[in-house]
Amino acid sequence: MRHKLLLLTRENERYRSLLASCHLPELELLDDNPANIRLADIWLAEPGLAAPLVNHASGLRWMQSTFAGVDLLVKPRQRRDYLLTNVRGIFGPLMSEYLFGYLLARQREHDLYKSQQQQKLWLPGSYKTLQGSELLLLGTGSIAKHLAQTAKHFGMKVAGINRSAKATEGFDEVATLEALPTLMARADAIASILPSTEATRGILNENILARMKPDAVLFNLGRGDVLDLDALERQLRQHPQQQAVLDVFNQEPLPEDHPIWGLGNVIVTPHIAAPSFPEQVAEIFSSNYHKFLLGETLSHRVNFERGY
Numbered sequence: 445m446r447h448k449l450l451l452l453t454r455e456n457e458r459y460r461s462l463l464a465s466c467h468l469p470e471l472e473l474l475d476d477n478p479a480n481i482r483l484a485d486i487w488l489a490e491p492g493l494a495a496p497l498v499n500h501a502s503g504l505r506w507m508q509s510t511f512a513g514v515d516l517l518v519k520p521r522q523r524r525d526y527l528l529t530n531v532r533g534i535f536g537p538l539m540s541e542y543l544f545g546y547l548l549a550r551q552r553e554h555d556l557y558k559s560q561q562q563q564k565l566w567l568p569g570s571y572k573t574l575q576g577s578e579l580l581l582l583g584t585g586s587i588a589k590h591l592a593q594t595a596k597h598f599g600m601k602v603a604g605i606n607r608s609a610k611a612t613e614g615f616d617e618v619a620t621l622e623a624l625p626t627l628m629a630r631a632d633a634i635a636s637i638l639p640s641t642e643a644t645r646g647i648l649n650e651n652i653l654a655r656m657k658p659d660a661v662l663f664n665l666g667r668g669d670v671l672d673l674d675a676l677e678r679q680l681r682q683h684p685q686q687q688a689v690l691d692v693f694n695q696e697p698l699p700e701d702h703p704i705w706g707l708g709n710v711i712v713t714p715h716i717a718a719p720s721f722p723e724q725v726a727e728i729f730s731s732n733y734h735k736f737l738l739g740e741t742l743s744h745r746v747n748f749e750r751g752y
Contacts, residue, residue, distance in 0.1 A: 446470045447736075448503075450484035452493045453510055455722055459488060462726040468733055486736070488729055491516045499523055506736055508729045509746075510720050513667065515640045518751045527736075528746040531720050531728055536590025538718035543635055543663055544594055546689045546711065547574070550661060575599035580631035582624075582647075583638045583666065584612040587718070591635065603627050607643070621647060628655040633663070639752035640667035650675035661687040665717050668693040677704040684709055691717040 449471055451459050460473060474480040481500055487507040494507065495516035506527040509517070514530050516522075549555070551572045560567055579595045581588040584604040592602045592614035604615040605624060612618050619627060624647065628634065634656070638644045648664070648671040656662065656679070664671045673694065680686055689711045690704075696715055704710055732742045746752060 446472060447486055448472050448474050448480070448484045449486045449488060450474050450480055451476065452487060452489035452497070453722075454490065454493075458722045459726060462722055463488075463729070466726065466730040468730060470737070471733065486733075488725075495519075495522065501526075506732075506742070508725075508732060510722075510725045512720070513639070514746055515667065515751065518746065518748050524748040527742060528748070529732055529742050529744045530746055530752075531725055532744045533586050534720075534724045534728075535718040536587045539587050539637070539665060540590055540594040542691070542713075542717040543591060543665070543689075544598075546663070547633055547661065550687060573599075576601070577632040578603060578630055580627050580634045581605070581615075582634070582636040582670070584610070584615060584618060585637070587637050587665075588612075588635075589614055591637070603631065605638075624652060625655050628652055629657065631660060632657065633661050635663040635665055636670050637666040638670050639750075640669050641751045645669045646672055648672060648676070650679070653679045656683075656686055658683060659685045661689065663689045663691075665691050668696070673702070673704060677702075677707065680704075680707055680709050687711075689713070691715055 447470055451473065453459055456476065463473065474484055481497055482502045484501070485503045485505045487494060487501070487504060488510065489507055490510050491514050498504065498517065499522070504526045506529070509528065509530040512531050512535060514528060517528060551574055553569050553571045556569055576599060578601040581591055581602065581604045584606040588604060589612065592604070595602050596614065602615050604612060604618045605621055605627070606612070606618060607620065609618050609620045621643065636648065646669065650672060653675055676688060680688060687709045691713045692715055698705070698712060705712060728743070735742050
């Protein structure tokens, strides 16, 4: 049987070139003509582009997402009669670079010394070390495991949150969401890598944020709707020694009129902490395509009920 692949990405030509160099037997790449939405039985797609069209894809059997997050495809009213796979296992190193880049810059007071350089001032400060400090990771999946491993290199303690408090390699302690208030109060740095689910939406609310240590730093790297952004803005305005580094938001781009833009203790980045590189996605797609041909279980299959 010959399969038909529809590309729905902002980098279609790049993917077309990469897939041409892969051995993908019995696969025809279709152009983005609207008629091909119904013809294609396989999609390689960005969730945001696929979500409005997927209900019209009568021939769809399998979709490979180019992103890890598939929130828009697992909403209750979306169809669920096809295989959906996402991208996993490639983001840990990238996320570690992002988180520890900002965390080390804060601990080592990079901004202070840059300012002093401009004033030609020689004033040694009293920077802090990461050794002995505690990192709280909301989530214990592949990304969190890599973050925990990196934290250990710096001599940090690592606590984690997952659904069942299942012990996880690299973590000193793992608990359920019920323990979040206690763990928040202990943590020097908190990073959310949680997916968007019914259980996780809005868990970083006003009451939880109020538990943060006076000089804690919060990273939101997973999904924007885990965090109450308005509550965080109020929290940080009242506690200027706290800091937030935010890469994901409920509404993207972040609206220009949101007051959190103007806070000096906030860093806003445009969802760039761990991008999906086409070369890596194409490799995952190629591996899954060969499994698809053989009727084998595909890697990184999404559970529609769980949402990830």
